[in-house]
Amino acid sequence: MSTTKHSGPIKLPAKPDSKLWVSRIPFGLGKVKPHHIRDTLKVAWDNRDALPYAYRMLTQGVCDGCALGVSGLYDRTLEGPHLCTTRLNLLRLNTMPAMKDAHLYADMDALRKLNSAELRKLGRIPYPLLREKGENRFRRITWDQALERIANKIRSLPPKQIAFYMTARGITNESYYVGAKTARFLGTNHIDNASRICHSPSKTALKRSVGVGASTCNYKDWIGTDVLVFWGSVAATNQPVSTKYMYAAKRKGTKIIVINPYHEPAMDAYWIPSVPESALFGTKLADDYYKVNIGGDIAFMNGVMKAWFEMEATTRGSAVDWNFIGDHTTGIEPLQTHIEKQSWTQLEASSGLSRTRMTEFAELLAKARTGVFVWSMGLTQHRFGTDNISQVANLALLRGFLGREHCGLMPIRGHSGVQGSGEMGADPFSLPGGEFNDVDIERIEGLWGFSIPRWHGDIVGVSLENALLPDSDERKLKLFYTSGGNFLETMPDPDEMRRALESVEIRVHQDIVFNTSTLVDAREAVIVLPAMTRYEQPGGGTSTSTERMVYFSPEIEGPRIGEARAEWQIYRDLAVQVHPERREQIWFDHAAAIREEIARAVPYYDGIQELSRQGDFFQWGGAWLCEGGTCPTPDSRGRLIPIELPELRKAEGRFYLTTRRGKQFNSLIFGDQDPFNGADRGDVLLCADDAAKLGLASGESIVVYNEHGRFQGRIRLADIRAGNAAMFWPEANPLLPKGVYEPHAGIPEYNTGVMIEKADSFYSRKDRKLARKPEEESDNEEE
Secondary structure (H helix, E strand, O other), X not given: OXXXXXXXXXXXXXXXXXXXXXXXXXXXXXXXXXXXXXXXXXXHHHOHHHHHHHHHHHHHOEOOOOOOOOEOOEOOOEOOOOOOHHHHHHHHXXXXXXXXXXXXXXXXXXXXOOOHHHHHOOOEOOOOEEEEOOOOOOEEOOHHHHHHHHHHHHHHOOHHHEEEEEOOOOOOHHHHHHHHHHHHXXXXXXXXXXXXXXXXXXXXXXXXXXXXXXXXXXXXXXXXXXXXXXXXXXXXXXXXXXXXXXXXXXXXXXXXXXXOOEXXXXXXXXXOOOOHHHHHHOEEOOOEEEOOOOOOHHHHHHHHHHHHHHHHHHOOOOOOOHHHHHHHEEOHHHHHHHHHOOOHHHHHHHHOOOHHHHHHHHHHHHHOOOEEEEEOHHHHOOOOHHHHHHHHHHHHHHHOOOOOOOOEEEEOOOOOOOHHHHHOOOOOOEEOOEEOOHHHHHHHHHHHOOOOOOOOOOOHHHHHHHHHOOOOOOOOOOEEEEEOOOHHHHOXXXXXXXXXXXXXXXXXXXXXXXXXXXXXXXXXXXXXXEEOOOOOOOOOEEEEOOOOEEEXXXXXXXXXXXXXXXXHHHHHHHHHHHOHHHXXXXXXXXXXXXXXXXXXXXXXHOOHHHOOOOOOEEEOOOOOOOHHHOOOOOOXXXXXXXXXXXXXXXXOOOEEEEEEOOOEEOOEEOOOXXXXXXXXXXXEEEOHHHHHHOOOOOOOEEEEEOOOOEEEEEEEEOOEOOOEEEEEOOOOHHHOOOOOEOOOOOOEOOOEEEEEEEHHHHHHOOOOOOOOOOHHHOOOOOO
16 A cells, blocks of 8 residues: 555646647537536536525535546646536436326336336435335335345345345445445355446456556646546546546546547547636647457557567667566566567558557557556457456566556546445455455455355356256356346346346345336236435445545435435345344444444445545555556566457357447437447448448448348448447347356457448348357357
């Protein structure tokens, strides 16, 4: 842990810099860009029935959007207020009234005609609801009836047939902790969280490479670093407040590099609403773009290291920090041997970039004294996601970009609740403050006063697949308890997910609104439990930002929804309902008592027990993890790990397909058109050369298909690497392979190979059957 403390927010320059302007036309009139003023007015109108309450949330609460950690309107990076449209778009989830009875008890066939955005607009869930098999409407039940029904089912099942899931929907550390404790109290290790489909490889890779499972640096380290690299991360779209940090970095002379198959316009130019100069004239963000193949990042990084070792052969110390390597790492010899035997021809083919471009990037990093590497789902959502991140760590270690100012490794989180989920133990691989191993099991058993099962729990995707096992199988999922989450819209192969959800005997949805998964049938019953938001939670709650800041968000005065309860209270009450004789082992009177126990269970969270007022926070681990290059590994050294190229074979005429985000927050879609490129949700991004080879024109109707499914959309020409295609998520999910998980961290595969064809040509061949490709032609297969 670091001895250096975060130094607090800094000021932006007062004098404008016209060299960074995108256009001298005020507000980017006529350009394809977000319309922040219009969107803000729309949000105000949507919340017109609760404006004072909404204002209190914005000025007193901690943002429930991305994990940049804005408390009220301020953060620890820059002085001045911060507000983004993502946070504003989420506001209505917290202010809208209860669902009317006409919707609450509506016919399922009518509700199923609505998409999730339309379902959200119906309002908040006010009461516990039940729908038995064969019933086509929910009916209201009491809390006692709901909890007893669930408890009776739990008592009747072996623990391996019970699974819990906790999404990142504004969930606090307190709720994660009590949820994780409840699962183990009930005897099951099947508990997982939303990081399984976003950043689970980041934690896994960072642990094995440098011994930590979180960002090693701060957002302040962006500002003044020589090079700031965004790898598979479109922060301007997914974490809009970060553009203000990028602006500050540009003003300090930082070079911003983006590595992504698609040249995302959001990272080129952005009109930052909270910076007057930028709001008027926009800000140029990226200095250069490296358009790698989808899945080509490992080859690209191998190419960078190969260029470094070639530079070292001429002049020692010109690219690699040998002092840092000698003092703080292991594995340099195997890594160098591995890299030097790679051929440039193979690296160029796999990465999609020329040797010249890879060398340019290598030289840029070699000349940099400092560097911060930021990444997101573009690196993690692969079946080799952990290897992707260990490659990034290799680059940082070779240059000594670790444990000091303006240096570090940062998995930028997309939700304010998700960093704390694994740290609180809501994860099959983790316990509070530790791993799922004998040492941590015994430590937590000593604190909790009950035994933890020794068998290993399943990740959520496997748990849901287990619902399709024979009834006699010991791991057959029969009760699934999910806090938030919409698996029909977040997991590959929605049809298979529907089958899995329907095969569960009792499904419990603890949530604030309906979504499409809530409406799926179950073999016995679907039970819906109304939850509070973080702003309603009695005694307040905490969340952990990307940079490990633990912020206190107070209970906000305002209306309350029906019989909704705090999430942690529901877990506590359920546990007591199942085992009333063990009440003292699980009971918490108030949120402060949970924080007191977290401080004992998670040693590096010591200080959370002191958080009780608006604005309270602390940063676990200090300013920089691995400060001075000393890593919390057994030998205090970082590990350089040789990474093999993934085998990415693509049959003739196929494209690599990846997913991207538009006007949305995670799977919550707020608009049909991407504000940065004008694309609609049904558009498929393809480069002009590829479209010409297929005889396709922009806007033409096409079918994208493979052995998993098909999608009818339209071609949209874009600046994307040839041989690659991009679609919006979750629209692309029917094309993604089911049951394919990253071997180390368990994230599903969100990339695949596809064919693209004119729609009229595709449908004219009535006898076409989508046959599974021969094994020798399978795409994206590892050997």
